[in-house]
Amino acid sequence: MKVTRNQVLLHEDDVPTHWYNILADLDVPSADVRRARPRTEPTDGTAPERGAGAGLAPNLPLSMYRASVGRERFVEIPAEVRAEYQRWRPTPLIRAHALERELDTPARIYYKYEGANGVGSHKLNSALAQAYYYKKSGVEHLTTGTGAGQWGSALAVACRAMDLECTVFMVRVSHDQKPYRRVLMELHGARVVPSPGGLTQTGRRLMAERPDSAGSVSVANAEALEYARSVPGGRFCVGSGENHVLLHQTVIGEEALKQLAAVGEFPDVVVASMGAGSNFAGLAFPFHRERLRTGAATRLVAVEPEACPKLTRGRYAWDYNDISGTTPMTKMYTLGHTFVAPGVHAGGLRYHGAAPLVSALYDQGLMEAVAYGQKTVFEAGVLFARTEGLVPAPESAHAVRAAVDEAVRAREEHTEKVILLNISGHGMLDLSAYQQYLTGELADHVVSDEVIAASLAALPDAEPAGAVS
Amino acid sequence: MKVTRNQVLLHEDDVPTHWYNILADLDVPSADVRRARPRTEPTDGTAPERGAGAGLAPNLPLSMYRASVGRERFVEIPAEVRAEYQRWRPTPLIRAHALERELDTPARIYYKYEGANGVGSHKLNSALAQAYYYKKSGVEHLTTGTGAGQWGSALAVACRAMDLECTVFMVRVSHDQKPYRRVLMELHGARVVPSPGGLTQTGRRLMAERPDSAGSVSVANAEALEYARSVPGGRFCVGSGENHVLLHQTVIGEEALKQLAAVGEFPDVVVASMGAGSNFAGLAFPFHRERLRTGAATRLVAVEPEACPKLTRGRYAWDYNDISGTTPMTKMYTLGHTFVAPGVHAGGLRYHGAAPLVSALYDQGLMEAVAYGQKTVFEAGVLFARTEGLVPAPESAHAVRAAVDEAVRAREEHTEKVILLNISGHGMLDLSAYQQYLTGELADHVVSDEVIAASLAALPDAEPAGAVS
Numbered sequence: 001m002k003v004t005r006n007q008v009l010l011h012e013d014d015v016p017t018h019w020y021n022i023l024a025d026l027d028v029p030s031a032d033v034r035r036a037r038p039r040t041e042p043t044d045g046t047a048p049e050r051g052a053g054a055g056l057a058p059n060l061p062l063s064m065y066r067a068s069v070g071r072e073r074f075v076e077i078p079a080e081v082r083a084e085y086q087r088w089r090p091t092p093l094i095r096a097h098a099l100e101r102e103l104d105t106p107a108r109i110y111y112k113y114e115g116a117n118g119v120g121s122h123k124l125n126s127a128l129a130q131a132y133y134y135k136k137s138g139v140e141h142l143t144t145g146t147g148a149g150q151w152g153s154a155l156a157v158a159c160r161a162m163d164l165e166c167t168v169f170m171v172r173v174s175h176d177q178k179p180y181r182r183v184l185m186e187l188h189g190a191r192v193v194p195s196p197g198g199l200t201q202t203g204r205r206l207m208a209e210r211p212d213s214a215g216s217v218s219v220a221n222a223e224a225l226e227y228a229r230s231v232p233g234g235r236f237c238v239g240s241g242e243n244h245v246l247l248h249q250t251v252i253g254e255e256a257l258k259q260l261a262a263v264g265e266f267p268d269v270v271v272a273s274m275g276a277g278s279n280f281a282g283l284a285f286p287f288h289r290e291r292l293r294t295g296a297a298t299r300l301v302a303v304e305p306e307a308c309p310k311l312t313r314g315r316y317a318w319d320y321n322d323i324s325g326t327t328p329m330t331k332m333y334t335l336g337h338t339f340v341a342p343g344v345h346a347g348g349l350r351y352h353g354a355a356p357l358v359s360a361l362y363d364q365g366l367m368e369a370v371a372y373g374q375k376t377v378f379e380a381g382v383l384f385a386r387t388e389g390l391v392p393a394p395e396s397a398h399a400v401r402a403a404v405d406e407a408v409r410a411r412e413e414h415t416e417k418v419i420l421l422n423i424s425g426h427g428m429l430d431l432s433a434y435q436q437y438l439t440g441e442l443a444d445h446v447v448s449d450e451v452i453a454a455s456l457a458a459l460p461d462a463e464p465a466g467a468v469s
Numbered sequence: 470m471k472v473t474r475n476q477v478l479l480h481e482d483d484v485p486t487h488w489y490n491i492l493a494d495l496d497v498p499s500a501d502v503r504r505a506r507p508r509t510e511p512t513d514g515t516a517p518e519r520g521a522g523a524g525l526a527p528n529l530p531l532s533m534y535r536a537s538v539g540r541e542r543f544v545e546i547p548a549e550v551r552a553e554y555q556r557w558r559p560t561p562l563i564r565a566h567a568l569e570r571e572l573d574t575p576a577r578i579y580y581k582y583e584g585a586n587g588v589g590s591h592k593l594n595s596a597l598a599q600a601y602y603y604k605k606s607g608v609e610h611l612t613t614g615t616g617a618g619q620w621g622s623a624l625a626v627a628c629r630a631m632d633l634e635c636t637v638f639m640v641r642v643s644h645d646q647k648p649y650r651r652v653l654m655e656l657h658g659a660r661v662v663p664s665p666g667g668l669t670q671t672g673r674r675l676m677a678e679r680p681d682s683a684g685s686v687s688v689a690n691a692e693a694l695e696y697a698r699s700v701p702g703g704r705f706c707v708g709s710g711e712n713h714v715l716l717h718q719t720v721i722g723e724e725a726l727k728q729l730a731a732v733g734e735f736p737d738v739v740v741a742s743m744g745a746g747s748n749f750a751g752l753a754f755p756f757h758r759e760r761l762r763t764g765a766a767t768r769l770v771a772v773e774p775e776a777c778p779k780l781t782r783g784r785y786a787w788d789y790n791d792i793s794g795t796t797p798m799t800k801m802y803t804l805g806h807t808f809v810a811p812g813v814h815a816g817g818l819r820y821h822g823a824a825p826l827v828s829a830l831y832d833q834g835l836m837e838a839v840a841y842g843q844k845t846v847f848e849a850g851v852l853f854a855r856t857e858g859l860v861p862a863p864e865s866a867h868a869v870r871a872a873v874d875e876a877v878r879a880r881e882e883h884t885e886k887v888i889l890l891n892i893s894g895h896g897m898l899d900l901s902a903y904q905q906y907l908t909g910e911l912a913d914h915v916v917s918d919e920v921i922a923a924s925l926a927a928l929p930d931a932e933p934a935g936a937v938s
Binding site: 005006007008009010011012083086087088090092094098116117118119120124157160161179180183184186187188189382385386387388389390391426428429431432434435438 | 474475476477478479480481552555556557559561563567585586587588589593626629630648649652653655656657658851854855856857858859860895897898900901903904907
């Protein structure tokens with residue numbers, strides 16, 4: 001069926017009523033997809049300040065946590081959260097006619113566009129849900145760490161919506177050099193502090209050791225965690241990786257399913273960029289359920305940067321979530337918690353590990369992964385802008401790159417193919433990166449085998465001691 | 470009727486099939502709303518390089534021009550243009566529940582959001598239509614001038630969609646100091662040159678006179694006009710003011726009408742920011758038709774900056790469209806073509822005159838106007854961001870300011886009132902302006918009576934000599 005519609009819009013009543021929990025359709029031991037207490041002390045030589053592991057686990061609101069580790073297929077979206085979603089969802093599904101013409105491909109390419117809300121990315125889907133559950137559990141103040149600031153700005157908006165205080169620890173180099181996301185967070189009412197900084201012991205110690213420290217997301221999260229304990233009703237939260245975050249993001253895929261069905265389509269390939277995995281899972285997981293139900297041979301493809309190839313070159317192992325090894329362990333595809341990705345522009349994809357749920361899917365051969373260098377990614381981003389009239393965020397441009405390659409392959413193989421990808425955010429605050437690409441200043445960052453071998457060697461030796469949560 | 474829906478989404482088939490031509494419902498002499506040949510030479514002392522007036526009129530494609538000066542109520546949108554609209558339209562209509570709660574107002578506030586497309590503003594509505602008509606009339610290359618770059622980036626996307634070359638002359642100070650809109654235009658395939666610059670005689674002369682010239686939209690347009698004549702199949706076009714631009718923008722109001730009807734509402738007040746008038750007209754004109762039809766007492770309110778108060782403090786007179794007085798004359802509310810507005814951040818609202826169609830409506834008392842200083846405008850923009858989760862462009866924040874004041878008045882007067890406003894664009898590329906507001910660096914720019922009197926004194930003496938187009 002040749003579809004000619006340019007866009008598939010749903011009614012606001014079509015915002016999903018339930019999130020999809022892939023654990024209902026995944027044959028994996030529960031222990032492998034939960035956080036666990038480490039058996040060993042951190043292996044990188046740093047002594048964690050407050051004893052190892054479990055003590056630093058963020059305390060999740062029970063109802064949110066339970067739904068994300070249970071086996072119930074559908075989790076009802078609370079009415080208050082769904083009402084917030086309805087302020088900008090359902091997001092459009094757009095047929096990439098112009099891109100198809102440019103590629104002269106028989107493939108039909110559809111993209112879900114998550115960048116049209118006030119913060120410009122999919123992060124708001126989980127931020128609103130988390131803020132709701134934390135608020136309901138009595139929390140008054142959420143803290144988090146952020147790099148470029150996509151997650152931080154989403155949390156700022158969500159906290160405002162749910163009447164919570166919000167403090168964002170922003171990696172110092174981004175805070176100082178890329179002020180716009182900071183301004184955006186402040187505009188939405190959050191307090192933004194550079195990390196490392198003077199608000200926490202961790203920050204003060206690091207500043208004393210190295211006054212010119214650029215900071216990192218790992219440090220920012222450590223500070224946010226410490227700070228949360230020092231403010232009344234404070235709690236630390238994160239924007240990817242954890243089961244509940246992936247769960248919240250499934251509204252993307254659920255809507256896309258319905259939109260494709262409205263034009264009589266089902267995808268042959270589902271493509272999304274891969275940081276810790278919430279964006280990929282949000283789009284792809286519901287299609288896993290539907291391919292099981294229908295027997296369709298749909299491929300799910302995660303796209304990661306060559307600079308941080310956790311799936312394509314990492315190992316499936318128990319590891320810490322942060323560089324200092326103070327967080328609980330999770331079983332995941334990882335480059336090792338001591339791995340530091342080179343500074344590519346897709347800051348959202350630089351996390352060393354993959355979410356446990358995505359890792360389990362990948363381990364079982366139920367999905368694929370592919371890695372690209374940033375130059376070819378930006379080339380695809382520019383192609384997308386010049387055909388579809390929309391500048392994708394550098395993270396999303398990874399998905400564009402893979403979708404374009406799939407479409408070219410369809411042309412070469414003379415096969416019709418339906419490709420679905422997610423434009424998880426727009427690139428309006430990433431134009432300096434595009435400028436660097438256009439002027440030829442952008443470099444690729446391939447990670448050597450030696451570097452990966454070294455960080456994999458620093459993986460903890462043993463299985464964890466027991467469950468945390 | 471108390472409506473609780475958060476958002477009203479339409480189906481893509483609900484994209485209007487026709488633009489609305491207000492001339493069918495406005496009792497005004499045709500001559501008063503057309504461009505005319507000046508009788509006198511420019512009065513500012515500069516000798517135009519190629520003889521006065523008419524010779525420099527942009528040559529409009531005949532079918533586009535005729536529709537915009539005729540009296541036919543509805544103009545069919547060409548299928549090719551409508552198909553492009555369907556890539557991101559209908560845009561959402563959102564109920565500002567959170568803003569209403571914050572203001573504790575009985576008013577119901579709805580905003581149309583035009584910022585969700587790839588360039589982030591309503592400008593794309595006319596850019597696509599113009600590019601289509603020019604292409605059809607054999608034009609190969611469009612040129613234009615742009616200040617901050619909203620119009621330029623929309624035209625870049627439209628030219629790409631219609632397979633036209635695009636050259637944008639960007640005011641030099643913006644080109645050098647605010648590179649992101651320039652990068653955005655280049656990403657969309659346009660050639661962007663600083664103005665004044667070396668591509669034209671006008672630019673070279675100005676550079677020779679003042680090598681450090683910051684440029685202005687007036688100069689950029691003069692260069693774009695000259696350059697258009699030097700390239701094969703070149704034509705100069707503009708993004709506001711002209712009848713056809715206002716016509717194209719009426720898709721905004723037509724959709725809003727349908728969306729409000731879907732929830733059983735009709736506005737008591739329609740509010741939009743006012744530059745030359747395409748944004749205001751786009752939202753408000755269809756409501757003029759409907760209030761005539763139904764007898765509703767709907768008020769239409771244009772919001773301009775105190776720094777450029779063409780409606781509230783200008784004069785209804787024949788005037789030139791540019792500072793050098795080389796363009797045809799139009800009858801309009803104007804501060805005089807030699808008026809140069811102070812450098813407020815809402816660059817899109819700094820034009821010295823109002824569109825002839827808006828001016829006629831205002832002259833007949835069929836609409837209102839109000840002017841605000843930029844500090845109170847940014848205050849409203851921040852309030853909107855912190856309640857609705859969306860940062861409005863500084864231009865759009867003018868409409869927010871007026872809508873908030875209407876809502877507060879409704880509270881004081883204990884009246885239910887339905888307020889409709891247009892968020893014509895997002896502020897993602899204006900965060901530095903918001904930063905200045907947040908840090909208290911922003912100044913108001915009230916224009917003195919003397920300055921306005923002086924520029925009004927430079928108005929041409931006489932009525933025009935005859936029709937141009």
